[in-house]
Amino acid sequence: MGWEAVEDVWRKGPWTAEEDRLLIEYVKLHGDGRWNNVSRLAGLKRNGKSCRLRWVNYLRPDLKKGQITPHEERIILELHSRWGNRWSTIARSLPGRTDNEIKNYWRTHFKKNGKTSSERLEKSQALLIKRQLFQLQQHQKQQQQQDQIDMEKIMSFFDKESDDRSPSFTQEYQSTRDEQGFLSSLINGYANLAETTSNEDITIWDDLWNLG
DNA sequence: AATAAGTACAACCGCGAGGCT
């Protein structure tokens, strides 16, 4: 490693306001990068690695200050369930937030719940299934309404022309019934998988899907 | 009021990837 090659003793621990000022001045003049030059050019007793970390996590002007919002929290949850501990990848989806910030937030807010990433993944999948179940149920409801309309048509048809039934009409009616039977079996299957998730979770996922 | 426990976050460390010579 080359980080410690220039000097033997580097300052460690919390940064002072004066150190921050020197680092900001350095970046203004030379841009970010070439962090090993900072100690020589800016007069800082910090190694390049420490300077980079300080700049990236706290001094960058485009950083978003303040607490993680509930909206950001939902994004973190969703992306973590998808990518696991790939903090830098997750951070790229949250402008102004750093990987370190997200990592710390995750550890303090969610890790304590004792959920491993695989457990969270399972939960996310259950949420997805439950949402699909919800959509299927809505679809089934619409089908039932349509079915009732059809039934009224049939009754009216029998009333009017009981001796002259159209084969194409009865076929169409039968296919509608088949589709509904298929949906019912699908819903029954999903229901077993999704029963552990709440309707509140569905609302959260609806928000997430609407992000894009 | 004292202090133990919990929480939040800044900072450090080790490792590996990629570029350059």
Added chain:
DNA sequence: TAGCCTCGCGGTTGTACTTAT
């Protein structure tokens, strides 16, 4: 192509602050 340098990433630790007992 081997070795060095720079950088980024994820895990871990240290510490200040808050809350509970």
